[in-house]
Amino acid sequence: MNVLFVCVQNAGRSQIAAALFDRAAAGAHAARSAGSSPARRVHPEVVEVMSELGVDLSGRVPHLLERADAEWADVVVTMGCGDACPYLPGKRYVDWQLEDPHGRPLERVREIRDEIDRRVRELAEGLDGAGDRSGAR
Numbered sequence: 321m322n323v324l325f326v327c328v329q330n331a332g333r334s335q336i337a338a339a340l341f342d343r344a345a346a347g348a349h350a351a352r353s354a355g356s357s358p359a360r361r362v363h364p365e366v367v368e369v370m371s372e373l374g375v376d377l378s379g380r381v382p383h384l385l386e387r388a389d390a391e392w393a394d395v396v397v398t399m400g401c402g403d404a405c406p407y408l409p410g411k412r413y414v415d416w417q418l419e420d421p422h423g424r425p426l427e428r429v430r431e432i433r434d435e436i437d438r439r440v441r442e443l444a445e446g447l448d449g450a451g452d453r454s455g456a457r
Contacts, residue, residue: 321349321447324393326401330355330382331363332421333399336436339375344437344444354389356401358382363422365429372430397443414443 325337330353338353345351362377370377383389387408390396395412400420407413416439421429 321394322392323349323351323395323397323443323447324389325351325353325397325399326355326385326389327353327399327420328355328357328401329359329363329422330385331359331361332366333416333418333432333436335362335377335380335382336366336370336421336433337397337399337440339370339377340373340433340437341440341444343375344441345447349444349447352383352389352392354383354385356385358384365424365426366421366433369421369426369429369433373433395443395447 323341325334325341327334334353334355338351341349341351359382362380362382367377385401390408390411393411395414397414397416399416399418416436418435419428419432421432424432
């Protein structure tokens, strides 16, 4: 299955989620990330806490959310993008209420990263099995 992670700037939450989902899914599913108003670069504090896990986000460039991204996806996970996220019938939508890590102290960014990691593992396992319907709209 294809999973699209969307937040506002595509410089924090959605970048973390896509990278950790790729790791958790181990090739069984694909991930992309995008933002409704992308930043110029991934937030430095996000790059730093992800490097602690051996994940290099330093070369990633935030991507503008396009309709084609949503069309590609089977599951769209939104994280604070509100009405800017396109809604397409037939897709599974999940909304994760997560704090934006931008400008937060590293200890808080680690907590956000770890919560995202827990959620992406749960999502990947649900896609492998019967599926977790919580949060679907």
